[in-house]
Amino acid sequence: MEFEQIFINHMENPVGYEFNDLFINCQIKANSYSNELLKRLKITNSKKEIFSTDWEPANDLSFQPDLQLQSKTRYQVFVELKDKDRIYKKEAFFETGLMTGFKNSQWIGSSDEGIHGIQAIKEINATSKVKKARLYVTGLGLYEVYIDNQKVGDEYLAPGFTNYSYYTQIATLDVTKYLKTSGTHLLKISLGDGWYKGKLGIKEHGGKENQYGNALMTNAELDLEDDIGRLQVIGTDETWKIQTSEITHSGIYYGEDLDETMTPKTLSLKVFEQPSKHLKDRLSLPIKAHEIFRPKKIVTPAGNLVLDFGQNMAGWIEFENDLPKGTKVEIQYGEILQNGELYRENLRSARASFTYVSNGIKHLVRPHFTYFGFRYAKVNGLSNDYDVTNFKAVALYSDMNQIGDIQTDNGLVNQLFSNIQWGQKSNFIDVPTDCPQRDERLGWTGDAAIFAKTASYNMNTAQFNKKFAYDIAVEQSQRQGEVPLYVPNVDGDDGGKAVWGDVATIIPWITYQRYKDTTILKQNFGAMMSWVDWIHDYAKKTKNEFLWLDSDQLGDWLALDTEDIFHLKGKTPDDLIASAYYYQSTLIVSKTAQVLNAKREFDYYRLLANKIRESFINEFFTASGRLITDTQTALALCLHLNLYPKKFKEQLVSKFIERIEKDKNHLTTGFVGTPVLLPALTENNQHDLAVQIFLNDDYPSWLNEVKLGATTIWERWNSVQENGTISENGMNSLNNYSSGAVMQWSYEYLLGIQQKEQLIIAPRITPKFRKLAGYTDLNTGQLAISWKIEDRQGSQVSLKIDIPYDNPAKIILPNTKEWKDNGIVHQNGDVLAPGHHEITYQPTVAFINTYSVHTALKNFNDEKINNKLRELVPFWNFIELPGNFDHFKEFSLLQLSNEMKGIGFSPLTHEQIKKIDAYFREYSKNKIMEKDDK
Numbered sequence: 001m002e003f004e005q006i007f008i009n010h011m012e013n014p015v016g017y018e019f020n021d022l023f024i025n026c027q028i029k030a031n032s033y034s035n036e037l038l039k040r041l042k043i044t045n046s047k048k049e050i051f052s053t054d055w056e057p058a059n060d061l062s063f064q065p066d067l068q069l070q071s072k073t074r075y076q077v078f079v080e081l082k083d084k085d086r087i088y089k090k091e092a093f094f095e096t097g098l099m100t101g102f103k104n105s106q107w108i109g110s111s112d113e114g115i116h117g118i119q120a121i122k123e124i125n126a127t128s129k130v131k132k133a134r135l136y137v138t139g140l141g142l143y144e145v146y147i148d149n150q151k152v153g154d155e156y157l158a159p160g161f162t163n164y165s166y167y168t169q170i171a172t173l174d175v176t177k178y179l180k181t182s183g184t185h186l187l188k189i190s191l192g193d194g195w196y197k198g199k200l201g202i203k204e205h206g207g208k209e210n211q212y213g214n215a216l217m218t219n220a221e222l223d224l225e226d227d228i229g230r231l232q233v234i235g236t237d238e239t240w241k242i243q244t245s246e247i248t249h250s251g252i253y254y255g256e257d258l259d260e261t262m263t264p265k266t267l268s269l270k271v272f273e274q275p276s277k278h279l280k281d282r283l284s285l286p287i288k289a290h291e292i293f294r295p296k297k298i299v300t301p302a303g304n305l306v307l308d309f310g311q312n313m314a315g316w317i318e319f320e321n322d323l324p325k326g327t328k329v330e331i332q333y334g335e336i337l338q339n340g341e342l343y344r345e346n347l348r349s350a351r352a353s354f355t356y357v358s359n360g361i362k363h364l365v366r367p368h369f370t371y372f373g374f375r376y377a378k379v380n381g382l383s384n385d386y387d388v389t390n391f392k393a394v395a396l397y398s399d400m401n402q403i404g405d406i407q408t409d410n411g412l413v414n415q416l417f418s419n420i421q422w423g424q425k426s427n428f429i430d431v432p433t434d435c436p437q438r439d440e441r442l443g444w445t446g447d448a449a450i451f452a453k454t455a456s457y458n459m460n461t462a463q464f465n466k467k468f469a470y471d472i473a474v475e476q477s478q479r480q481g482e483v484p485l486y487v488p489n490v491d492g493d494d495g496g497k498a499v500w501g502d503v504a505t506i507i508p509w510i511t512y513q514r515y516k517d518t519t520i521l522k523q524n525f526g527a528m529m530s531w532v533d534w535i536h537d538y539a540k541k542t543k544n545e546f547l548w549l550d551s552d553q554l555g556d557w558l559a560l561d562t563e564d565i566f567h568l569k570g571k572t573p574d575d576l577i578a579s580a581y582y583y584q585s586t587l588i589v590s591k592t593a594q595v596l597n598a599k600r601e602f603d604y605y606r607l608l609a610n611k612i613r614e615s616f617i618n619e620f621f622t623a624s625g626r627l628i629t630d631t632q633t634a635l636a637l638c639l640h641l642n643l644y645p646k647k648f649k650e651q652l653v654s655k656f657i658e659r660i661e662k663d664k665n666h667l668t669t670g671f672v673g674t675p676v677l678l679p680a681l682t683e684n685n686q687h688d689l690a691v692q693i694f695l696n697d698d699y700p701s702w703l704n705e706v707k708l709g710a711t712t713i714w715e716r717w718n719s720v721q722e723n724g725t726i727s728e729n730g731m732n733s734l735n736n737y738s739s740g741a742v743m744q745w746s747y748e749y750l751l752g753i754q755q756k757e758q759l760i761i762a763p764r765i766t767p768k769f770r771k772l773a774g775y776t777d778l779n780t781g782q783l784a785i786s787w788k789i790e791d792r793q794g795s796q797v798s799l800k801i802d803i804p805y806d807n808p809a810k811i812i813l814p815n816t817k818e819w820k821d822n823g824i825v826h827q828n829g830d831v832l833a834p835g836h837h838e839i840t841y842q843p844t845v846a847f848i849n850t851y852s853v854h855t856a857l858k859n860f861n862d863e864k865i866n867n868k869l870r871e872l873v874p875f876w877n878f879i880e881l882p883g884n885f886d887h888f889k890e891f892s893l894l895q896l897s898n899e900m901k902g903i904g905f906s907p908l909t910h911e912q913i914k915k916i917d918a919y920f921r922e923y924s925k926n927k928i929m930e931k932d933d934k
Helices: 411-427 445-458 462-477 503-515 519-539 574-595 599-620 632-640 646-662 674-683 687-695 702-707 738-750 863-872 884-888 893-903 910-933
Strands: 002-008 024-029 038-045 048-052 074-083 086-095 107-110 117-126 130-140 142-147 167-174 183-192 217-226 231-235 241-244 247-251 255-259 269-272 278-281 287-293 296-299 305-320 328-334 336-338 341-343 353-357 372-380 391-398 405-408 753-755 759-761 771-778 781-789 797-803 809-811 818-821 824-827 835-841
Touching: 002 074, 002 086, 024 074, 024 781, 107 117, 107 241, 117 217, 117 231, 117 247, 130 183, 183 217, 183 247, 287 305, 305 411, 328 341, 336 372, 341 372, 372 391, 391 411, 405 411, 405 738, 411 445, 411 702, 411 738, 445 462, 445 503, 445 674, 445 738, 462 503, 462 519, 503 519, 503 574, 519 574, 519 599, 574 599, 574 632, 632 646, 632 674, 646 674, 646 687, 646 893, 674 687, 674 738, 687 738, 738 753, 738 771, 759 797, 797 809, 863 910
Parallel strands: 167 278, 255 353, 759 809
Antiparallel strands: 002 024, 038 048, 038 074, 074 086, 107 217, 107 269, 117 183, 117 241, 130 142, 130 167, 130 217, 142 183, 217 231, 247 255, 287 391, 296 305, 305 372, 305 391, 328 353, 328 372, 336 341, 405 771, 753 759, 771 781, 781 797, 797 835, 818 824, 818 835
């Protein structure tokens, strides 16, 4: 056994966070499971023990100690694991911040509203050798800290994006290494507009300025402790100096202007009253620099110098300054080329540029208080023969560990998964945004809700979600429980929309499901209830308090099932979507109450959920079991959420398949339907059809974007057309993540991870892939699964599974009743202990690619097949008449069966369909054997 890591609130050695609730969990690597494993925890403060447990069974590897913490204190965490006679040890730490806000400092800045960049400066005289130094700091808008002109730390865009009127976050910075020597040091806090003061929002043609305030300011306390424990405290006050900055203008949408030839000017200092209602130790993960990309040079037809970094991302471009003093360079950012030139119309009013005037000194040049969404950049001010290897693109995103990935033998699918992960990275910048490039970049709640599970498989989003859940609750507290469309709600915009508002229940619940941490449920239970109560109060004013009717909704956003594919809302009725999510959120709240042992609330919300379900079925289904609409989204949503009359399930599934057949086995779903489309198919024994839709590579499909060169997920299915032309520029991001929610289906069904009360591993093996492998972290370690179809006949399957400690897993494999694990025979559904397992089996039905009644006619190019279809399909002779085959070649047999009813042919019976599929399977198997013989 290897004791790998201790996490505190899902972070490694966190400093300066809010620690209202502690959750300590351990990850180990073990090849076997021990029923005798014991655990114990000890927490010390300056070597004094303040908390400990006795040895106890390690039924799980987590602790939730209840402590009264002190401010400005480092706590050491020691965990011991005992297996028989051997003890394994690991230690970690966490450190508290101010906890109650500043006591020895003031808010200082400049009263000049027209200034977009200032510096607060103080000469620090360390009276003796510094043993420990901490800077507690915040700023409005964004800030960076420098000591002796050296940047402190590796965090950018602090203090993050919050509702600054309600709360501002304080960071705790360990600055000991910058102040090792006694004597004079120069402390500088540089400030820019950021989300606080710069243009922001979607109203008034690209947002408005001064959303939260009109003056830049900072507050900081520096604690210097010497060898004998003497403390020197230096806080921001009237003795500091305020100067202009070389950053003459910056903004999230604007970009940045940096003129290093400027001489700073002294400004009059102003002391401000506290601008935020609350000052809190940080919730936000730091935004850090991650991957680096080097460019390929392009000289465009118009003679412009363009850099191609090969990957759409969020971040900025850096370069080593080697330019003569006074040289001005402008870098314009964009996502795509059109006619060989950089295209920026889809950025709308966002200037999205960085200008730099050189001081002639060699050093690294970068932006400070903005970021960009881009793959390409046009560089003005340099000759076309300039050495572009001097440039590098830096990806910025919140500092989350990547904990999951999937790889297959299909290169397009692998690129899709990469695109999904880059969509996540590009938009998880303190809040989950809709896009990183245009004049928006807001925390749209609907996007976050539908993608939350996928995000949690890809990266450790626990703390990121806790912060965003708090942001949501803050906005709810000012709106009687209603959730706005985006958080923080910079425009004071309307809210109360299904799916978007349901983020209030979905984010905490998914975080609990994935990380088994009840603290997020405790912290948000009130907000979760208030959202459902808000809907219920609204519903009481309509004809039925158990339905969400007659409200303004966004619906199935950007669906393709209307006559005008550029129409923003799909055909699925608003009332159906809203009522379905009313049910889902109520059910989540009842489950949350059960987890928290809140019996009264559990009884109330479970009863409410049951009444909503009953009313939903009565409202949207006829007495004969027909759903009032046949959109893909409506059918998938009802099946996935169990919102249908039980006795009519088969009828509903048949309608679902028929609808997809009418749509030529392609999706037509939008934001609401896309995440549930494939799960609804797989859950209802239509996995082959789900895989077919997933693997489509013509429009509309996920892989069509990949084939057209996408490196991130697009906002629209048709963001870029087949000829490479961008479809429109009003609302067209090439870096979104919403439809990337399909990766959840890939983790849960292709890979087979089902996190129920007991872990279930049930990969839906399909011959459309010969092999597939992936992993994600559970609380106690990494779960890794791979499967492979070993032979062309699909008659041998092997799997390798690594199950982390404390997660015994039920193994359910397709097309078999038994399998072998390291040579030992098991029955399907047996539970395997944690550790490494190598499984083999021979499926009862071979995994081979076959034709089926879902296959488009254009693929039937063998005379043997045509002869058999003449025998089995009553209308096949009609299809073969001149001109008919070309007309119907995109149709499948099942779809044709429905079409033929209109011209006098009987549709295929269930028995005929079974015979056709049986023939196709035998035909495919024989073809493989023929190839092998050759």
